Amino acid sequence: MRTVVFDLDGTLADTSGDLIAAANVCFRDMGYGDVLSVEKDAGVALRGGRRMLTEGLSRLEVLDEATVTKYYPILLEAYGGAIATHTVIYDGAMEAVETLKSRGYGVGICTNKPEALAGQLLNALGVREAFGALVGADTLPVRKPDPLPLQETARRLNGDPAQTLLVGDSDTDRNTARAAGVPSVLVTFGPSGEDMAALEPEALLHDYAALPQVVTALIGQNTN
Template sequence: MRTVIFDLDGTLADTSGDLIEAANACFRQLGLGDVLDPSRDQGTALRGGKRMLTVGLERTGRYDAEVVERFYPVLLEAYAGQIDRHTVLYPGAMAAVGALKQAGYGVGICTNKPEALAERLLQSLGVRDDFASLVGADTLAVRKPDPEPLREAARRAGGDPARTLLVGDSDTDRNTARAAGVPSVLVTFGPAGDDMAALAPEALLERYEDLPGLVARLIGAAGG
């Protein structure tokens, strides 16, 4: 089976608001106030918890690698408590997922969000059952851009890892697909959308309605 594997944060859903709130909870504990701004720092949020802590501490002149490591579990706990307050699925995302499944493709998720948090978020959004696989940052001993999580997501979705495609929003996703020897499609509607063309993916995606056609062009018809 041919498969389409999606990144989660910044690709299927805009999770930046809840991530930033969790980071700011850490900064408040440090007496720094709300360092990150929900509109200005969306791109930073979608690079992960440690990146948010690093940027916030650097911005306030308080960077310390030990503080980042110490507060990362605090951030994850804060995030788990409010994982879907501001998060929204991108327009057309689930309709595209449905169209791909209807066409016969296996569909899964490969994310660098911890698996339990990804599971909780997808359940909360009511879309977990739409995906045949979920591989998170800690599912395996390695994470993206190592290609093995992508390959495992394809296998768990019932597919051939060599006949898959990764939909993402970052250089991490582009490098993961390249390492796996498969095509990538990068979305342009996220915070870093203007930077995606420079990464030279096999295709750019401006709207989810176009994804099924791109998939068929890049990896062939599901039954082919």
């Protein structure tokens, strides 16, 4: 079976609002107030919790790795407590997922969000059952850009890891696909969309309506 694997944050859904809110819980606890904003820092948010803490503390000129380590679990707890307040699925994403499934492709998610939080978010959005596999940052001993999580996602879909495609929104996703020797499709409608062309993926995606055609062009039709 050929498979299509999606990143989550910034690819299937814009999660930046809830991530930034969780980071600001930490900064307020430190006594600094809200340091990050959705308008300026959505791209930072989609790089994950540690990156947000690092960016905020650097901006305040008080960066200390011990503080990042201390507050990371606090950030995760805050995020888990309000995980889908502002998050929205990108237009057309789930329609594309259902079209791919109807054409016989296995469809899963490979994310650097902790697996439990990823599952919680997908359930809150009402779309968990649409995906046949979910591999998170802590599912395996390694995370993206190591190719193993992508390959494991394909295997859990009963697919061939050599006949998969990764849809993502970052250099991490591009490098993951490259390391696995498979194509990547990078979306241009996320916060860092203007930077995607420079990563030279096999395809850029401006609208989810085009994804099924792109998938067929890059990895062929499913014949199983």
